[in-house]
Amino acid sequence: MTVLAAGLALLGSLFFALGAALQQFEAASTPRAGLGHLVRRPRWLLGGLSIAGGTALHIVALRYGPLTLVQPMGVASLLFALPCAAALRRRRPRPGELASAAVIAIGLIGLVMVVPEHSGEPHLSTGEAVTLLAGAATAALVLWLLSRQVSPAARACLLAMGAGVLYGATATLTRVLVDGNWEFWFLLAVPMPALLALVLLQRAYAVGHFGVAFAALQVADPLTAVAFGALLLGEPLPTGAASTLIALAAAALTAAGTVALARTTPMSPSHDVIAR
Template identity: 70%
Template sequence: MTVLAAAIALIGSLFFALGAALQQFEALGSGKTRLRTLVRRPRWVIGGASIVAGGGLHIVALGLGPLTIVQPMGVASLLFALPLAAALHGRRPSRAELGSAAVVAVGLIGLVLLVPPSTGPSHLSLQEVAILLAVSGVAAVLLWAGSRIASPAGRAALLATSAGVLYGATATLMRVLADTFGEQGWNWWYLLALPVPALLALMLLQRAYAVGHFGVSFASLQIADPLTAVAFGALLLGEPLPTGVAPIAAAALTAVGTVALARTTPLERSA
């Protein structure tokens, strides 16, 4: 079952990577990154369906195998996404680009595996939901504001990080919703709050993709999303944070790899 879980998670990562590459290709070529423009593009919609399929396969894999096996397979999407995106743009990824992505993946795997497992069901009051939305919203706005004065690579990283923060908030709400469903049914406050950060994150991510540095934006998203979820878990749910030197070393690897990606990934032009 563990081997099956790893295989399913790996296939899910491939679907997720393919979806991200397709959406970036369309966001870059559309000229406008408004969702109402992008949803009319069949390839962008197919990319979204591929991402949903990848997420579903990841959930199935988590039900079949241990987190320590499934999560590293999920991080592999970064290594799949770069060659797929490069192929769509008619080029081959360089060794330096793939090497930088591998450094990010190793650091991110370390961070994911070092986070202590959550214990027990999660609950958020209406006030705590408001805090989650406010904190993630302010962080996203500040990152978006910084992107307006940054270099192209910096802009892609900041916009994708902003999207990752909002996706992390969405993941926290979804987790709490799933934990409380069996006890008290659907919590309508959670359901009403859920689309807000998810839609804003989707819009910001398309803007990041439209910049042209796909490797930087995708890596930044892969880092910001889980780390934000971990931070909210500690802030609002009282979950423990990793301690010691190992998390610092893993974080340093992800930072070094992302900077290297910014230097090695070419600025792609509109398709």
């Protein structure tokens, strides 16, 4: 069952990476990156279906294997995404891109591995749910405002980080819906941060720096979910000297890899007007 879970998680990562590459290709290739325009493009919709398939496979993998095994496998999407995006543009991924992505993947795996498992039933009060949504929206707004004043690579990173924060909030709400006690309006609230995240992510993709945008998303999403889980759901954080050192080293690797990836050549020309 463990091997099956690992295989499903890896296959899900491949589908997720392919979908992200397809959506970035469309977002960066059109003068209009709004959702209303993109949803009419077949290749962008195919990317959405691929992402949905990858997500479904990841959920099924969690039924057959522990979170500590399945979650690190999801990081492989970062390594799959760059070759997929390069193939769409009919070029080979550069060694520097793959090396930077590998460093980020190792860092993310290290971070995931030191997060303790939590078997308690998650619960959010109405006030905590409002705090969750307001906090994520505020952070995403600040990142969006900052993105308007920086270089294209930094803009792609900040916009994708904003999307990651909103997806992290969505994941937190979803965890409560699946495993805990919740109120009916939570079900109505879940699509809001997810939709805003999708808009920000397409703007990040439109800038052209796919590698750094996808990496920033992969970093911000799980870290935000872990932070919200600890602050609002009472889930544990790493404790002890060894876990703390591993977490710090993993965070340093992740940051270094992201910075290195931001310095690589963009996948497509930057559309400053779109990104704004």
